Amino acid sequence: MEVIVPFSTDRPKSRLSGVLSRDERNRFAREMLDDVLDAVVAAGGEPRVLATDAVDADLPCPVTVDDRPLTDAVNAALDARLGESEPVADRVAVVMADLALATPEALRELFAAGREADVAIAPGRGGGTNAFVAGHPEFETDYHGASYLDHRRIADEVGASVEVVDSHRLATDIDEPTDLAELLIHAEADGDGNDGGGGGKAPRWLRDAGFALDTTDGRVGIERE
Amino acid sequence: MEVIVPFSTDRPKSRLSGVLSRDERNRFAREMLDDVLDAVVAAGGEPRVLATDAVDADLPCPVTVDDRPLTDAVNAALDARLGESEPVADRVAVVMADLALATPEALRELFAAGREADVAIAPGRGGGTNAFVAGHPEFETDYHGASYLDHRRIADEVGASVEVVDSHRLATDIDEPTDLAELLIHAEADGDGNDGGGGGKAPRWLRDAGFALDTTDGRVGIERE
Incomplete structure (x- = not known):
């Protein structure tokens, strides 16, 4: 198709x-x-x-x-x-x-x-x-x-x-900052990304750019180094 | 189960x-x-x-x-x-x-x-x-x-x-105001709710309370009468 x-x-x-x-x-x-x-x-x-x-x-x-x-x-x-x-x-x-x-x-x-x-x-x-x-x-x-x-x-x-x-x-289209958290969550859950899913190039790029999940206040957001 | x-x-x-x-x-x-x-x-x-x-x-x-x-x-x-x-x-x-x-x-x-x-x-x-x-x-x-x-x-x-x-x-857990829009969207799409889905009691209650979808600015939110 x-x-x-x-x-x-x-x-x-x-x-x-x-x-x-x-x-x-x-x-x-x-x-x-x-x-x-x-x-x-x-x-x-x-x-x-x-x-x-x-x-x-x-x-x-x-x-x-x-x-x-x-x-x-x-x-x-x-x-x-x-x-x-x-x-x-x-x-x-x-x-x-x-x-x-x-x-x-x-x-x-x-x-x-x-x-x-x-x-x-x-x-x-x-x-x-x-x-x-x-x-x-x-x-x-x-x-x-x-x-x-x-x-x-x-x-x-x-x-x-x-x-x-x-x-x-x-x-889940990646439009807003909260969507970046969604991407990182599923990339972390999926592991190495060999399934072609959330562990792909985009979350890797985000992590290389210094982004990480932030759960300090009990809700999940993102932080950047 | x-x-x-x-x-x-x-x-x-x-x-x-x-x-x-x-x-x-x-x-x-x-x-x-x-x-x-x-x-x-x-x-x-x-x-x-x-x-x-x-x-x-x-x-x-x-x-x-x-x-x-x-x-x-x-x-x-x-x-x-x-x-x-x-x-x-x-x-x-x-x-x-x-x-x-x-x-x-x-x-x-x-x-x-x-x-x-x-x-x-x-x-x-x-x-x-x-x-x-x-x-x-x-x-x-x-x-x-x-x-x-x-x-x-x-x-x-x-x-x-x-x-x-x-x-x-x-x-989709219904936690925040944007989630109410999600509920109304799927209730409207599902029609009369006979499938037991989004057209159930909760969206009906919301509509009876005056809530409706608001798409005036090109993005979907809620408004209340």
Whole structure:
């Protein structure tokens, strides 16, 4: 299954600006992208990065550049593959580039759900759509606001059956400082990262940058050396 | 499988004090407990509430009162069932009372994982332990701090095999105002709640109390009439 991974080269991860400089955010976003691509390949997917601009480093997969907003770029990609005029694929997946906790196992469940239903969605915490598989020519995206609810509604409107994938790893996009703690927790729990999961490049980069878990007040946060 | 559901009658849900009065928090906590008990029964479990004090309303299951801190009370319950002297059960589950998003399906996966491994854990967001199944006489809990990591370590130390249950619904304990949005999102997505999931009593109570999703700034929060 082709797996489109949208990636913004333009000021990625701005909500981490309180804890990471702009250059650090760029590097961290690339590490997360690498982890996601590794997990997609390990799950049997064929990744393609959908970037807003040229990506300034070698990637292990094809890249399409489309500088339109996320919704438009993804809809164009869906239409090119599933559109009623000349469909060239049965199914296509879209997986966000900041799902640094994604494991091959979680993605395999998503892909399997996407073969059973017309649309399979892994909702993100906060009502986003972190990953989906579409196999219906009329399904389209709208990433503004609570996109999970919008995508359920759109699927209903076009008569597409929906399967929801219940995964904490796929629900956790790394957007805010508390998400960094989530990444470090699961990296520590997973150990050496040989499973392609949370112990990947992104948590290693974070630790090398001096971040560690902080549990001193009984709740789990992050600290930086 | 017996499923112990710890429930604090003493100032529950204090982190919601910014949006709910004390009386409201008590009532909301009870609605969530009812939803969790319903989901446990629908998943084939036999719930028992482990309360810090007498619960002032009829519950559809047995209640044990133990006023000790959570860790001590749960460890005593585990020891009484799995302890090496006179084990009376093969397995016992512990599911937190604020998992208002828990569905029978998610709990069935937890119970199934707990039959495959000595310990099955559903980590909570932020490194907590939202639900587990134990079948090893020496496994014990320590709920302080990043308990998910502590419980993985304790399982390793006693030689217990571990299965991790990757579920957004089980990872989401309802602790803070942003969690209320999560509850309303999934209740809206699930529709009428006939599946015993997020469309249960707790989100209905929230809506009756005037809460609604607020997506006006492009991110999803809550508003109250």
